[in-house]
Amino acid sequence: MDEYRTRVRIYAGVVLLVFVLLGLRLVQLQGLSGAAGDGIPPGSAVRSQSIDPARGAMYARDSTLLVDNKPTYTILLTPRYFDPSKASLLAKLLGVADSTVQHRLTQARERNAFRPVPSFQEVSFETFSRVQEHLYELPGVSYDVELRRRYHTAARAAHALGYVQEIDDRTLARQRSRGYRLGDRIGRTGLEHAYESILRGERGREFVLVNVHGTEVMRYRNGTKDEPAVSGYDLHLTLDHQLQAFAESLFVGKRGAAVALDPDTGGILSLVSTPDFDPALFTQSVSASVWDSLRSNPHDPLYNRATQSGYPPGSTWKPFMALVAFQTGLLRRGQRLDCPPGYRIGRRVFSNHRGKDEGRITAEKAIEVSCNTFFYKLMDEMELGTWHDWARTFGFGEKTPLSGFRQASGLIPDSSYFTRTYGQWTQGYTINLGIGQGDMSVTPLQLARYTAALSNGGLLPTPHLVRKAVHPETGRTSHPDLAPPDTIPVDSVYFESVQEGMHRVMTDGTGKWIQIPDVPSAGKTGTAQNPHGEDHSLFIMFAPYEDPEIALAVAVENAGYGATAAAPIASLMAEKYLTGTIADTWERNYWRKRLREEVRSGPGQDTAPEKPPPSTSPPATQVDARPASPPRDSTGTEASSR
Amino acid sequence: MQNSPWKLDPWTLLLWAGLAVAGLLALYSTTHGPAVEYLSASVQDNFYRQLMWIGLSAVGIGIILLFPVRILRYAAYPAYAATLVLLVLSLVAGVEVHGTRAWLALGPFRLQVSELAKVGTVLAVAQLLSERHTRAGQDLRFALKAAALIVVPALLVILQNDLGTALVFFGLVPIMLFWSGLSISVILLMISPAIAGYLALISTPIALGFAVVFTGALWWHSERRYIAGLAATFTGGVTAVISFVLSKILQPYQVKRLLSFTNPGAEEFRQGVGFHLVQSKVALQSGGLWGTGFMQGPQTQGAYVPEQTTDFIFSVIAEEFGLIGSLVVLGLLAALLLRLIKLGADVKHPFGSIVAAGAVGVYLIHIFINVGMVTGILPVIGLPLPFLSYGGSAMLAQTALLGIVLNTHMRREDLSIYGY
Structure with a gap:
């Protein structure tokens, strides 16, 4: 029994020890450090307030400010501490009806009676100042200064810059570990999305002591525990804002896209996708009607046609065919082939535009006059696998290295594609690929990159929008890690032949009427056949011819021939970029006026046939915002002349 | 020998x-303080609901006191089996609250089954260990059986996603075996992984140091190599596993969250669990020595401390009644536990004394974890403070346990008749 007694004593001792430990801890917290040590006067609570960081600004190629931040003011109510007798004073200061204040108070109570609830958003600076002056007699009223985007130039560049929006529940659930909170704003598309992590900055925090009535008494530990917010990095872009604004003005009333690149660096000079939206819409809480109109627009303004839409390249594909034929030995330089009105495979005849016969011609001439039968013959003799592999070498059929942007891969079919799609298939199914029609599609961005490679003799540049990121406070600069351009293994003499053909397009061919005055250039029209409506108009171009500084690809949906819509846009854009203005000649004025006032996209099925039905999710409100649209891989309309 | 109601311990x-x-005072302050009009009606009713539960619990003590101890002993295994069935039922058809599936809906009431399971388990283990005429714990087979009786409900509770309650069960194993006479070395062996685990969370070198010292001490004490081997395996193994998990498997932010209790003031925790701790500690400090006064605590009345009527009720007392109030409550708890040990020791029959030891163990673990959490020396583990926290099931079950101890003590002379 003695041992039993010992155990009882040990047990009682352990119990006592636990209580003594806990008691000592309480003495330490409440008795010793309570009043003096932590600087917290008895009877007060610490409230933490977060300080939003300034989101990084964006600057154009010439360092013109494109986007920065402006403050917006929100008045918050904490119902628990609000003095109902002050409701009419608050209403007077805010310039609203008493009932509105009561209504917001009820709403806030439903949400959380003990926390400040944003109740009057985006009040003007004057209103905010009036309220701020009277805060001392308004318990339970506080304010919040938030930074929203402010846009400075005429260029919208909506799809390049992207937009910022309040974070939605689903994204919040995923990103909470990265410090995102309810009510934070996050980049949704474009650069705002791609560079979110460095644009965002780091939230700051300040601590204040409040008394039992929730009124601020003093700063916690004299603000020594406060952490200032750290701004995000500023982005310096490759975008030319004047070119961008000009291009957007030419796209009035049209659906389509344009991409202009610096062919040496791959820097994107302009990226247009229309219809677009005004990014400034998202600086306020997007109203339900605005959101509805964006979402229900059948042509989806939030959809980036420049990177997500696939079009059959049409005749802009012919330079590619010539290069591959040269390099694989199907064609020798200077060799002439027939350009008959029709080309027969089995029982089917594939014909030239308007059935013309050009006789025996070289590849240069075939590009100039855009002879279909010349390229049908090349395609007939080329293995589909060879064609496919070379197309991949030119950057088609895969996303470009422009990271962070929603992109489509486009469709570059191989034999397994045809077997999967059609079962039995013959040359008749693939012959159209020789003139850029049929079961294939490319994005305007891919096309622009290809044009850059045509212009510089085979270097496929890495497209990018950001030259450098500079921190506004520390001056720290970082440069994007860009891959060097891919070299296309085709002899430079062959490129010269093709360039010569494209130059002749501008001097003697379909581009004759849209030459840039005094600047030699090279281009190629394309018409993407579209079974769902009027054909799509395409054009690729580079200039100046001898030492190219700009390479462009333009697509205008349902606008007919390449020469009538896409070509003048490309030419005017190139002129604007190279000379800074548009020459005052009859032709140039004619095209400008015609593009702005007459050329329109005809009715046509949407470029993204697999577009999901308009979302039924509610519009973005102040608390609950939805993502703009789910990522889509569009291969575009499959034009076919089978 | 006749029973006399006068033997009941007042x-x-x-x-x-x-x-x-x-507990009622603190609850009244949070539900009827200056902030009352901003609270929903259901929150205000919590006070009356708890009052009703306390009344029911008092009646429960009376009912338990009516039963002869013999009945309690016969009922031990069936009660244990019944609580296991209820645990499984709650897993299948239970109601989920805060991610824990531990509640069974009974009409308007929700019953937290795991609270009942603690009572059933204490009874069953006491019954098992008292079946031996000698000190049963000396027999390792009985010890293992007793451990198994505790581990089964503990595993079911883990399936309910209620780690805190599972900890109570695991903590019971060494306590009840210790009381029933299992060798000290084996007891130390059993609790060593927990200590090593806690230390490994804070610092691997300290945990390794503990493992070495502990193994050496146990070897010296027991002079048995296999005990030392087990000690090294337990402590070293737990340290290695936790260090590996922390460094290799968990993401850095997960580790930070897990460790937030060691440095709750750090920036990254201010919004999460750590922030609760900061607020809880601020409430304690705000109370100071004398407290802010009843219904005058800014933290309490501003509802800054989460779960302040349940798991964090101690912070309400500490803020509004100060150090004096919190020490008084802590003193009451200590006095109750020591009194229960005394009652248990007075009962000569092992069943009664083991039940008392088990009840004290249950309360002690709750108090240690709860107050340790509120004062920021332990991570935030959701466990109520016995007899104080809002919650009917816990109040009822823990009072019932108290009633059983009172009953065995009251009828301690009877036990020898049926026992040996």
């Missing part, structure tokens, strides 16, 4: 009532 009942009143 001190235990008084201490119990004092704690219940303290």
Whole structure:
């Protein structure tokens, strides 16, 4: 029994020890450090307030400010501490009806009676100042200064810059570990999305002591525990804002896209996708009607046609065919082939535009006059696998290295594609690929990159929008890690032949009427056949011819021939970029006026046939915002002349 | 020998009532303070609901006191089996609250089954260990059986996603075996992984140091190589596993969250669990020595401390009644537990004394984890403070346990007749 007694004593001792430990801890917290040590006067609570960081600004190629931040003011109510007798004073200061204040108070109570609830958003600076002056007699009223985007130039560049929006529940659930909170704003598309992590900055925090009535008494530990917010990095872009604004003005009333690149660096000079939206819409809480109109627009303004839409390249594909034929030995330089009105495979005849016969011609001439039968013959003799592999070498059929942007891969079919799609298939199914029609599609961005490679003799540049990121406070600069351009293994003499053909397009061919005055250039029209409506108009171009500084690809949906819509846009854009203005000649004025006032996209099925039905999710409100649209891989309309 | 109601221990009942009143005061302050009009009606009703539960619990003590101890012993295994069935039922058809599936809906009431399971388990283990005429714990086979009786409900509770309650069960194993006479070395062996685990969370070198010292000490004490081997395996193994998990498997932010209790003031925790701790500690400090006064605590009345009526009720007492109030409550708890040990020791029959030891163990683990959490020396683990926290199931079950101890003590002379 003695041992039993010992155990009882040990047990009682352990119990006592636990209580003594806990008691000592309480003495330490409440008795010793309570009043003096932590600087917290008895009877007060610490409230933490977060300080939003300034989101990084964006600057154009010439360092013109494109986007920065402006403050917006929100008045918050904490119902628990609000003095109902002050409701009419608050209403007077805010310039609203008493009932509105009561209504917001009820709403806030439903949400959380003990926390400040944003109740009057985006009040003007004057209103905010009036309220701020009277805060001392308004318990339970506080304010919040938030930074929203402010846009400075005429260029919208909506799809390049992207937009910022309040974070939605689903994204919040995923990103909470990265410090995102309810009510934070996050980049949704474009650069705002791609560079979110460095644009965002780091939230700051300040601590204040409040008394039992929730009124601020003093700063916690004299603000020594406060952490200032750290701004995000500023982005310096490759975008030319004047070119961008000009291009957007030419796209009035049209659906389509344009991409202009610096062919040496791959820097994107302009990226247009229309219809677009005004990014400034998202600086306020997007109203339900605005959101509805964006979402229900059948042509989806939030959809980036420049990177997500696939079009059959049409005749802009012919330079590619010539290069591959040269390099694989199907064609020798200077060799002439027939350009008959029709080309027969089995029982089917594939014909030239308007059935013309050009006789025996070289590849240069075939590009100039855009002879279909010349390229049908090349395609007939080329293995589909060879064609496919070379197309991949030119950057088609895969996303470009422009990271962070929603992109489509486009469709570059191989034999397994045809077997999967059609079962039995013959040359008749693939012959159209020789003139850029049929079961294939490319994005305007891919096309622009290809044009850059045509212009510089085979270097496929890495497209990018950001030259450098500079921190506004520390001056720290970082440069994007860009891959060097891919070299296309085709002899430079062959490129010269093709360039010569494209130059002749501008001097003697379909581009004759849209030459840039005094600047030699090279281009190629394309018409993407579209079974769902009027054909799509395409054009690729580079200039100046001898030492190219700009390479462009333009697509205008349902606008007919390449020469009538896409070509003048490309030419005017190139002129604007190279000379800074548009020459005052009859032709140039004619095209400008015609593009702005007459050329329109005809009715046509949407470029993204697999577009999901308009979302039924509610519009973005102040608390609950939805993502703009789910990522889509569009291969575009499959034009076919089978 | 005749039973006499005068043998009922009045001190235990008084201490119990004092704690219940303290809990009610704190609850009244949070539900009927200056902020009352901003609280929903259901929150305001919590006070009356708890009052009703306390009344029911008092009646429960009376009912339990009517049963002869023999009945309690016969009922031990069936009660244990019934609580296991209820645990499984709650897993299948239970109601989920805060991610824990531990509640069974009974009409308007929700029953937290795991609270009942603690009572059933204590009874069953006491019954098992008292079946031996000698000190049963000396027999390792009985010890293992007793451990198994505890581990089964513990595993079911883990499936309910209620780690805190599972900890109570695991903590019971060494306590009840210790009381029943299992060798000290084996007891130390059993609790060593927990200590090593806690230390490994804070610092691997300290945990390794503990493992070495502990193994050496146990070897010296027991002079048995296999005990030392087991000690090294337990402590070293737990340290290695936790260090590996922390460094290799968990993401850095997960580690930070897990460790937030060691440095709750750090920036990254201010919004999460750590922030609760900061607020809880601020409430304690805000109270100071004398407290802010009843219904005057800014933290309490501003509802800054989460779960302040349940797991964090101690912070309400500490803020509004200061260090004096919190030490008084802590003193009441200590006095109750020591009184229960005394009652258990007075009962010569092992069943009664083991039940008392088990009840004290249950309360002690709750108090240590709860107050340790509120004062920021332990991570935030959701466990109520016995007799104080809002919650009917816990109040009822823990009072019932108290009633059983009172009953075995009251009828301690009877036990020898049926026992040996």
